[in-house]
Amino acid sequence: MKETVKTKRRNLRHLVPPVDIAGRIERSPRMDRPIRVVAKAVRRRIGPGRLRDLLHGVPTGKPLHPPLTDLTLGCWLATAVLDLTGADPRAARALLVTGIGGAVPTAAAGIVDWSSLHREQQRVGFVHAITNLVALGLYAGSLTLRLAGDDRRGRLLSFAGLGIAGLGGYLGGHLAYRQAAGANHAESVTHLVPLGWHDLCEVKDLPDGRPVARRLGYIDLFVLRVGEGVTVLADNCSHLAGPLHQGRLVSESGVTCVVCPWHGSTFRLTDGTVAHGPATAPQPYFETRIRRDGVLQVRPAQV
């Protein structure tokens, strides 16, 4: 009896809580080669432009993938409820079809976001995508069976699909909340800089036409002087905190922008708004003024 309890305890120690399963995926380089190939193919097929920006969610200023997942998973969950309560099978079928239809744009938005992530995030995202593809396959099989009149086995496949989609949702949660993919990485800036004007540096120390980084308290700032004018943004990109001062300057529809060196997010220097993703949140922008003694002062712009 004692031996049995000991063995049980030993076995329990080997149980891995779910968060560590995601952590192990995050740290494992096993799938790096297919990840590299797929990410490159996605970036090549859906290159910079309107479609890519739309799928990132740039026009709305919010990532598009999360609300689409709500649509798909919501329909599939409702299908399960109808199946369990013995409701009209036509209603369950309609929800099932809507969920399958919603999965296509959901996957498109997700894979475009995924192609511009750090490798650790891509590892979790890759498994997240595979589990959701399996769930989609199970739901497609369920629909086929239901249409063929085999409702009982169709329902069973749907339940299996829901279980797998739940696992995919758990990995998606890890990706979004633990690994902060899709979060605004410049959100804290406004909390770290008190209102009012702050001395930053002497204007004569700033090179003309080349961005540099300057530190204000806890935060890094992107500073660009062109002649007498100075533009200041938060330096850490809102996408994944890349250093904007190392980026390229480009002109977009006559407006000067900076392109992040990590994944190509493009921000307008006039106000920090996003011209191109993957970032969807604007870059915090600072107002500037130059004191008589040549000291550059900045303050967070009132939004």
Ligand code: FES
């Ligand atoms: S960190 Fe990804 S685009 Fe800037």
